[in-house]
Amino acid sequence: MTIRFDLLKESGRARLGLLHTPHGSFETPVFMPVGTQAAVKTVTRQELEQVGARVILANTYHLYLRPGAEVVEAAGGLHRFTNWPHPILTDSGGFQVFSLSKLRTITDEGVAFRSHLDGSPHLLTPEKATAVQNVLGADIIMAFDECAPYPCTHEAALAAVERTTRWAARCQEAHRRPDQALFGIVQGGTFPDLRYKSAQELVKLDFVGYSIGGLSVGEPKSLMYSILDETIGLLPRERPRYLMGVGSPDALVEGVLRGIDMFDCVLPTRAARHGTAYTSQGRLNLRNAKHARDFGPLDDACDCLACRQHSRAYLRHLYKAGELLALRLVTIHNLRYLFRLMEEIRLAIREDRLDSLRGERGGTYEP
Amino acid sequence: MTIRFDLLKESGRARLGLLHTPHGSFETPVFMPVGTQAAVKTVTRQELEQVGARVILANTYHLYLRPGAEVVEAAGGLHRFTNWPHPILTDSGGFQVFSLSKLRTITDEGVAFRSHLDGSPHLLTPEKATAVQNVLGADIIMAFDECAPYPCTHEAALAAVERTTRWAARCQEAHRRPDQALFGIVQGGTFPDLRYKSAQELVKLDFVGYSIGGLSVGEPKSLMYSILDETIGLLPRERPRYLMGVGSPDALVEGVLRGIDMFDCVLPTRAARHGTAYTSQGRLNLRNAKHARDFGPLDDACDCLACRQHSRAYLRHLYKAGELLALRLVTIHNLRYLFRLMEEIRLAIREDRLDSLRGERGGTYEP
Numbered sequence: 185m186t187i188r189f190d191l192l193k194e195s196g197r198a199r200l201g202l203l204h205t206p207h208g209s210f211e212t213p214v215f216m217p218v219g220t221q222a223a224v225k226t227v228t229r230q231e232l233e234q235v236g237a238r239v240i241l242a243n244t245y246h247l248y249l250r251p252g253a254e255v256v257e258a259a260g261g262l263h264r265f266t267n268w269p270h271p272i273l274t275d276s277g278g279f280q281v282f283s284l285s286k287l288r289t290i291t292d293e294g295v296a297f298r299s300h301l302d303g304s305p306h307l308l309t310p311e312k313a314t315a316v317q318n319v320l321g322a323d324i325i326m327a328f329d330e331c332a333p334y335p336c337t338h339e340a341a342l343a344a345v346e347r348t349t350r351w352a353a354r355c356q357e358a359h360r361r362p363d364q365a366l367f368g369i370v371q372g373g374t375f376p377d378l379r380y381k382s383a384q385e386l387v388k389l390d391f392v393g394y395s396i397g398g399l400s401v402g403e404p405k406s407l408m409y410s411i412l413d414e415t416i417g418l419l420p421r422e423r424p425r426y427l428m429g430v431g432s433p434d435a436l437v438e439g440v441l442r443g444i445d446m447f448d449c450v451l452p453t454r455a456a457r458h459g460t461a462y463t464s465q466g467r468l469n470l471r472n473a474k475h476a477r478d479f480g481p482l483d484d485a486c487d488c489l490a491c492r493q494h495s496r497a498y499l500r501h502l503y504k505a506g507e508l509l510a511l512r513l514v515t516i517h518n519l520r521y522l523f524r525l526m527e528e529i530r531l532a533i534r535e536d537r538l539d540s541l542r543g544e545r546g547g548t549y550e551p
Numbered sequence: 552m553t554i555r556f557d558l559l560k561e562s563g564r565a566r567l568g569l570l571h572t573p574h575g576s577f578e579t580p581v582f583m584p585v586g587t588q589a590a591v592k593t594v595t596r597q598e599l600e601q602v603g604a605r606v607i608l609a610n611t612y613h614l615y616l617r618p619g620a621e622v623v624e625a626a627g628g629l630h631r632f633t634n635w636p637h638p639i640l641t642d643s644g645g646f647q648v649f650s651l652s653k654l655r656t657i658t659d660e661g662v663a664f665r666s667h668l669d670g671s672p673h674l675l676t677p678e679k680a681t682a683v684q685n686v687l688g689a690d691i692i693m694a695f696d697e698c699a700p701y702p703c704t705h706e707a708a709l710a711a712v713e714r715t716t717r718w719a720a721r722c723q724e725a726h727r728r729p730d731q732a733l734f735g736i737v738q739g740g741t742f743p744d745l746r747y748k749s750a751q752e753l754v755k756l757d758f759v760g761y762s763i764g765g766l767s768v769g770e771p772k773s774l775m776y777s778i779l780d781e782t783i784g785l786l787p788r789e790r791p792r793y794l795m796g797v798g799s800p801d802a803l804v805e806g807v808l809r810g811i812d813m814f815d816c817v818l819p820t821r822a823a824r825h826g827t828a829y830t831s832q833g834r835l836n837l838r839n840a841k842h843a844r845d846f847g848p849l850d851d852a853c854d855c856l857a858c859r860q861h862s863r864a865y866l867r868h869l870y871k872a873g874e875l876l877a878l879r880l881v882t883i884h885n886l887r888y889l890f891r892l893m894e895e896i897r898l899a900i901r902e903d904r905l906d907s908l909r910g911e912r913g914g915t916y917e918p
Contacts, residue, residue: 221872505588
């Protein structure tokens with residue numbers, strides 16, 4: 185089987201769904217923690233399960249370079265290599281090849297680049313990116329796309345859209361594993377006409393699901409939301425929709441209100457490693473001196489390991505002392521914060537009151 | 552109450568005991584993981600409990616400098632600050648003030664030094680070290696001692712012994728909390744006559760327990776063992792004996808054979824952070840290329856989280872990719888390795904066959 189998407193309920197444009205994959209099912213809207221290098225930084229599988237993660241993301245670009253697809257293949261695929269038996273999604277490497285690699289040259293064939301690790305030369309093409317993802321064996325894989333930067337001229341964004349469509353067709357052609365669901369990626373920068381063109385062309389190619397790429401790359405959030413408003417209606421109602429690289433608490437609510445089903449973002453885990461905790465009273469910087477004798481939990485409302493066991497003062501001490509345990513405890517907390525928010529969001533859709541959740545929580549999450 | 556030590560059994564010079572503290576009891580011989588800055592690096596309380604830790608160590612010097620004794624006091628003491636409800640032992644800061652601080656000046660009053668963190672000036676005296684430990688609130692605390700370096704002249708080692716004895720008496724005088732057990736520290740470098748003198752003088756002061764300090768500071772292991780042979784017989788049979796800073800697998804067996812009840816060491820946790828795993832086939836460097844496609848566990852004989860869930864190849868990938876998760880998983884493994892060894896050691900004492908354990912395991916643990 186590939187994936188199956190059951191649309192359980194709609195409330196305005198927001199949707200409640202169930203996505204079935206060969207490695208299990210999960211409810212949508214869903215947040216997917218990012219395991220760039222086949223590990224969600226600092227946390228174990230058990231901790232991910234405990235905070236509520238049901239599907240994680242891994243990065244094709246990173247794993248292709250290290251440890252190499254052949255090592256993951258020898259292990260029996262990503263699920264066995266990582267010992268994560270639940271659904272996995274891989275991106276195509278398209279975004280990373282633009283943001284991380286050096287000396288890249290884009291032609292219609294693909295992207296020639298040098299590794300950010302050792303400078304070695306590589307060529308990633310739609311065929312290669314698909315073959316690597318077939319080897320990695322994630323449940324959901326992405327077409328290889330060209331992500332235009334922000335800001336960007338209409339001309340350059342148009343060229344990226346046209347190339348993304350041509351490459352999407354080549355990915356479909358190259359895709360060899362019917363047990364993996366291939367998603368197309370809508371590009372078009374911040375130009376409504378190009379988003380329209382990209383969506384229309386990809387929908388013609390009939391993908392199992394659709395990603396929206398090229399957002400949250402530096403544009404104002406209001407612009408991202410208006411582009412979502414323009415784009416969503418073009419995508420088939422019965423297919424899952426994935427907003428790539430977006431996961432701040434407010435953007436999760438705003439994205440779901442506009443009809444998004446899936447999100448991923450490094451923000452909550454990265455923020456934790458920098459000492460920032462999400463709380464129901466807003467963000468909290470644990471390095472701040474005011475927490476030195478603050479013996480309450482990070483968030484009274486939270487049921488995570490860090491909040492049940494440790495005080496802000498202790499966590500602050502761990503950060504100041506350079507203890508890695510802090511990074512881990514606050515990663516668990518921030519993930520749990522987002523998963524509790526997603527639970528609230530799904531409940532609010534069920535009860536047709538997502539708009540009022542936005543109101544209620546308007547002051548408590550921040551951009 | 553202070554501590555109570557029940558000597559359950561002797562087998563040769565090896566001893567099986569039960570040490571009761573206000574925060575619970577533990578069997579001896581015992582290995583104590585080191586939580587230098589009020590945290591055993593990378594692991595949680597639950598993980599410590601799961602690997603078998605029953606008592607942990609914290610460092611007075613580090614906590615005095617950061618977060619400061621007054622913060623730990625405001626939290627209600629170390630047990631509450633760290634949320635470790637089991638026994639805790641603090642050292643006196645004596646060793647650290649010599650090994651870590653800068654520009655130190657030793658007088659009979661105490662040690663004036665500059666913080667290794669910010670260069671600020673401090674004076675640690677027997678009275679101050681005891682007062683700080685009274686505030687930290689560990690179950691077992693140490694007298695402030697002068698640890699002579701290795702190598703060292705007989706004259707310098709003698710001066711350190713005499714000062715250590717004078718300071719030990721001042722620590723007893725300054726000690727304010729009957730619920731904390733104060734141990735004296737035997738010094739004397741590698742000179743049997745000075746070890747004899749130090750032990751004799753401290754035994755006269757009648758401590759609840761005796762530590763052996765100033766070993767494993769650079770001298771050959773054979774010399775450490777012969778000094779232990781000379782020293783142990785001088786200590787009262789019914790009091791616990793703690794060999795400070797020693798915890799390699801072979802030294803644990805050799806120390807127990809010579810009558811040691813307690814050990815601590817940063818080695819197993821530090822080795823883990825550098826990619827070295829203890830296994831029943833000897834040490835294993837996970838960064839080694841030969842583990843790239845090694846899909847078996849770290850150690851077939853081990854029941855820890857890392858061995859039950861992950862392959863050497865995956866752990867190697869995590870190290871090579873700089874993923875902190877690796878440090879944590881192998882810390883858990885190395886601690887579990889030592890706690891399984893301590894379980895074996897206690898069983899072997901019970902069955903009067905510790906000598907044969909040394910033979911059996913002679914090739915499988917390394918210095």
